[in-house]
Amino acid sequence: MTVDVGAAYPTRVRQALADDALRAALDRATEHLRGRRAQALAGVDATRLRDEAHAVRRYAIEHLPDLLEQLEGNLIANGCQVHWARDAAEALGVVLEIAHQNHVKDVVKSKSMVTEEIGLNDALQRSGIDVVETDLGEFIIQLAGEPPSHIITPVIHKRLEDISEIFQTKLDTPPTDQPAELCDTARRALRSEFLIADMGISGCNFAIAETGTICIVTNEGNGRMVTSLPRVYVAIAGIEKVVRSVEDAVLLWQAASRNATGQDVSVYFSMSSGPRRRGDSDGPDEMHVILIDNGRSRILERRYGDATLCIRCGACINICPVYREIGGHAYGRTPYSGPIGAVITPLLEYDIRPARDLPFASSLCGACRDVCPVKIDLPRLLLDLRSDIVERRAAPIAERVGMRVYSTALRRPAPYRALARLARRLGRLAALLPPLKRWARTREPPRFAAKSFATLWRERGRRPGEGAAE
Numbered sequence: 001m002t003v004d005v006g007a008a009y010p011t012r013v014r015q016a017l018a019d020d021a022l023r024a025a026l027d028r029a030t031e032h033l034r035g036r037r038a039q040a041l042a043g044v045d046a047t048r049l050r051d052e053a054h055a056v057r058r059y060a061i062e063h064l065p066d067l068l069e070q071l072e073g074n075l076i077a078n079g080c081q082v083h084w085a086r087d088a089a090e091a092l093g094v095v096l097e098i099a100h101q102n103h104v105k106d107v108v109k110s111k112s113m114v115t116e117e118i119g120l121n122d123a124l125q126r127s128g129i130d131v132v133e134t135d136l137g138e139f140i141i142q143l144a145g146e147p148p149s150h151i152i153t154p155v156i157h158k159r160l161e162d163i164s165e166i167f168q169t170k171l172d173t174p175p176t177d178q179p180a181e182l183c184d185t186a187r188r189a190l191r192s193e194f195l196i197a198d199m200g201i202s203g204c205n206f207a208i209a210e211t212g213t214i215c216i217v218t219n220e221g222n223g224r225m226v227t228s229l230p231r232v233y234v235a236i237a238g239i240e241k242v243v244r245s246v247e248d249a250v251l252l253w254q255a256a257s258r259n260a261t262g263q264d265v266s267v268y269f270s271m272s273s274g275p276r277r278r279g280d281s282d283g284p285d286e287m288h289v290i291l292i293d294n295g296r297s298r299i300l301e302r303r304y305g306d307a308t309l310c311i312r313c314g315a316c317i318n319i320c321p322v323y324r325e326i327g328g329h330a331y332g333r334t335p336y337s338g339p340i341g342a343v344i345t346p347l348l349e350y351d352i353r354p355a356r357d358l359p360f361a362s363s364l365c366g367a368c369r370d371v372c373p374v375k376i377d378l379p380r381l382l383l384d385l386r387s388d389i390v391e392r393r394a395a396p397i398a399e400r401v402g403m404r405v406y407s408t409a410l411r412r413p414a415p416y417r418a419l420a421r422l423a424r425r426l427g428r429l430a431a432l433l434p435p436l437k438r439w440a441r442t443r444e445p446p447r448f449a450a451k452s453f454a455t456l457w458r459e460r461g462r463r464p465g466e467g468a469a470e
């Protein structure tokens, strides 16, 4: 990994832009995903699907307290144990307590961004519990010791030869350029992990309130193994994942699949409605569901509530011209990258400061809004966040002072004229001065006109306030 996720944002971006292999991998993969999405949507009434998906998500968010209560009641009636977690620390505490009570030594996981969000793997490993990612992409990056760089395709930043190299080093396999051989190797390595695991942990794509069911969308079948083979199963769901009915979940499954990977539907849709019952041939002895807030209520209370409509399809990421150049690691430690990541990362963080650069990592071209299957107006949310950052004084001090001087000058004719004269004299050299130097590092400084508009106006014999029509 060439990007240091712990470095400052400008450093991360420079590191990403300097990595030609990374950019080639991103280009190839996002183009492929965009092509598949276009094909998948060409076969259906895409506008109607979008309207319906938006309505279903809007209903869920507007009725969140009632649906969560209904979900809890039905999960308990199905034999599940339900836990509420206000934040990451509480969720981790619950998982570790369940693991401790059940003498768990080995955990298998299916891909889940909420578990990345709360740092679950580190917490388990610190407690002496082995945890293995079973989604192929997550398995690869776990071997590489890297965080995911995309919510749907976590290993999007790697080329085939990179993956072959990781397998050679970590699994002692011969070099290969055959994807099928790499898959076989992973399958063999994972099978034994499934068989020894005491606990399976998954995220949740949809939690159905009226039946008390946790749904997971996968393409590899690993999700079903995680939820049914180990004796204890723990599902961790953000509170916004609740939906009203099976029909609503199925509709969102179709919308997510077409927009994420360009499939009519994903290969697997695993529904878990409780532990093994008398007469069942398989299933866990215990099923726990952790409903986690971790900042989501705060998002809903403020003007960013629409961000919770997201079904994590990744379409906005694949279309984003910024993401396509820098990839997911340039967004920092967050598992959420691209436009949706730039919105929710600063909001999920209690303090906006650690992620204050992310809302500016957008050209505001609007492509993300146009592809979003649940019609989230991402550019508006990004603009609102930018203004919040300024209002909350979260911007760097040099920027705040500079903008204050600029706004004072703009409101008074004499300082404005003095500043304009200075800018014309200095021309592009102004960009070398310390306050502008950093800004100009990644931008083309503007060319100042030889004469101001006011001067030209005066030269034409006009006085201020006269009409311009000629």
Ligand code: SF4
Binding pocket: 309, 310, 311, 312, 313, 314, 315, 316, 317, 340, 368, 371, 372, 373, 374, 375, 376
């Ligand atoms: S914001 Fe929209 S396009 Fe982006 S991941 Fe969420 S649902 Fe998909």
